Amino acid sequence: MAAFVPLIALLTLWGGGAQAQDVLIDFGGDGSLSLRTVQLFILVTVLSLAPGLAIMVTCFPFMVTVLSILRQAIGVQQAPPNMMIVSLALFLTYFVMEPVFQEAWSNGIQPALDGDIAPELAFTRGIEPFRDFMIGRTNPDTLRLLTDAAGRPAPPQDLTQIELPVLVPGFLLSEIQRGFEVGFLVFLPFLIIDLVIAAILMSMGMMMVPPVVVSLPFKLAFFVLADGWSLLAGAMIRGYGPG
Numbered sequence: 569m570a571a572f573v574p575l576i577a578l579l580t581l582w583g584g585g586a587q588a589q590d591v592l593i594d595f596g597g598d599g600s601l602s603l604r605t606v607q608l609f610i611l612v613t614v615l616s617l618a619p620g621l622a623i624m625v626t627c628f629p630f631m632v633t634v635l636s637i638l639r640q641a642i643g644v645q646q647a648p649p650n651m652m653i654v655s656l657a658l659f660l661t662y663f664v665m666e667p668v669f670q671e672a673w674s675n676g677i678q679p680a681l682d683g684d685i686a687p688e689l690a691f692t693r694g695i696e697p698f699r700d701f702m703i704g705r706t707n708p709d710t711l712r713l714l715t716d717a718a719g720r721p722a723p724p725q726d727l728t729q730i731e732l733p734v735l736v737p738g739f740l741l742s743e744i745q746r747g748f749e750v751g752f753l754v755f756l757p758f759l760i761i762d763l764v765i766a767a768i769l770m771s772m773g774m775m776m777v778p779p780v781v782v783s784l785p786f787k788l789a790f791f792v793l794a795d796g797w798s799l800l801a802g803a804m805i806r807g808y809g810p811g
Contacts, residue, residue, distance in 0.1 A: 623658075623661070624736065624740060625698045625701075625702060625736060625739065626661050626664075626665045626668075626698075626701075627660075627661050627664050627665065627705075627743065627808060628657055628658065628661040629740055629743045629744055629747065630743040630744070630746055630747045630750075630804070631656075631657035631660050631661055631747075631804060632653065632654060632657040633743075633744055633747030633748065633751065634747050634750050634751055634754065634800070634804060635653045635656060635657055636653060637747070637748070637750075637751030637754060637755060638751070638754050638796075638800065639653065640755075641751075641754055641755040641758040641759070641787075642758060642784075642787050642788065642791060643758070643762075643780055643783070643784050643787060644784070644788075660801060660804065660805065663805060664805055664808045665701075668697045668698060668701050671697040672694040672695070672696075672697045672698065673694075675693040675694060675696070675697070676689075676690040676691065676692070676693035676694025676695070677690060677694055679693075695732070699732070699735065702735055702736070702739040703730075703735070705739060705742060705743065705746075705808075706735065706738045706739045706742045707738070707741075707742040707745070710738045710741050710742050710745075711730065711734060711735070711738040714734050714737060714738050714741075715734060718734070720734070750803075750804070754800065757790070758787050758790075761783050761786055761787050761790065762779060762780065762783045762787075764783075765779045765782050765783035765786065766779035766783075769782065
C-alpha cells in the first residue's frame with residue numbers, strides 16, 4: 569500500500585485532521601475519559617478505512633476484475649493466487665495513477681505538511697485530480713441512474729460540479745462494468761478452445777474424459793505463446809492513456 573500514500577494522506581487530512589486535533593487537545597486538557605475514548609475510536613476508524621477508500625477512487629477495481637476473469641477463463645483456480653492477482657492489480661494501478669498521485673501531492677498534501685494551507689483546503693485541492701480522473705471514466709447514464717434512485721436533482725452538464733457521494737459509486741459501477749466488458753472479450757478465445765476440445769472428445773467417443781482437463785494445457789500454451797500477460801497489461805494501461 570506504499571504506492572497509495574499520497575491518497576491515504578489526503579483522506580487522513582480530510583477525515584481525521586479535525587478529529588486528531590480534538591484528540592490531542594483533549595488528552596492535554598480536562599476532557600472526560602469517555603469523550604477521549606470515543607474521539608480516539610473515530611480517528612482510528614477513519615484511518616483504518618483510508619486504504620480501502622484510496623483504492624476505490626483509482627483504476628484498481630477495473631484491474632482486479634479483469635485479472636480475476638482471466639484466471640477463471642483459463643480454468644486455473646489457484647494460479648496465480650489471490651495475493652498475486654491483487655498485488656499485480658495494485659502495481660498496475662500505481663503505474664496508471666502516478667501522475668494523479670503526484671499532482672494531488674504537490675497541490676494539496678505538501679502545502680498542508682508545510683503548514684501553508686488548512687487540511688480542509690488541502691483536501692479540496694488534492695481531490696481535484698482524482699475527481700477529473702473519475703469524471704473521465706464515469707458513464708453519465710450511471711450517474712443519472714444513481715441520482716434518480718436517490719431522488720436527487722439530475723447531474724449537471726458540467727460534471728466537475730457533481731458531488732463526490734454520487735461520483736464515487738458511479739465511477740465504481742462504470743469501472744466494474746468496463747471490467748466485465750473486457751473480461752468477456754478475454755474469455756472468448758478460451759471458450760472456443762473448450763468447445764473445440766469438447767467436440768473432438770465427443771467425436772472420438774471419449775465422453776468420460778472431462779473436456780476442461782484436456783483443454784487446460786492448450787489454453788495455457790495459447791496464452792503463453794501469445795505473451796498474454798504483457799498484451800493484457802499493456803491494453804489495460806493504454807486504456808487509461810490521454811484521449
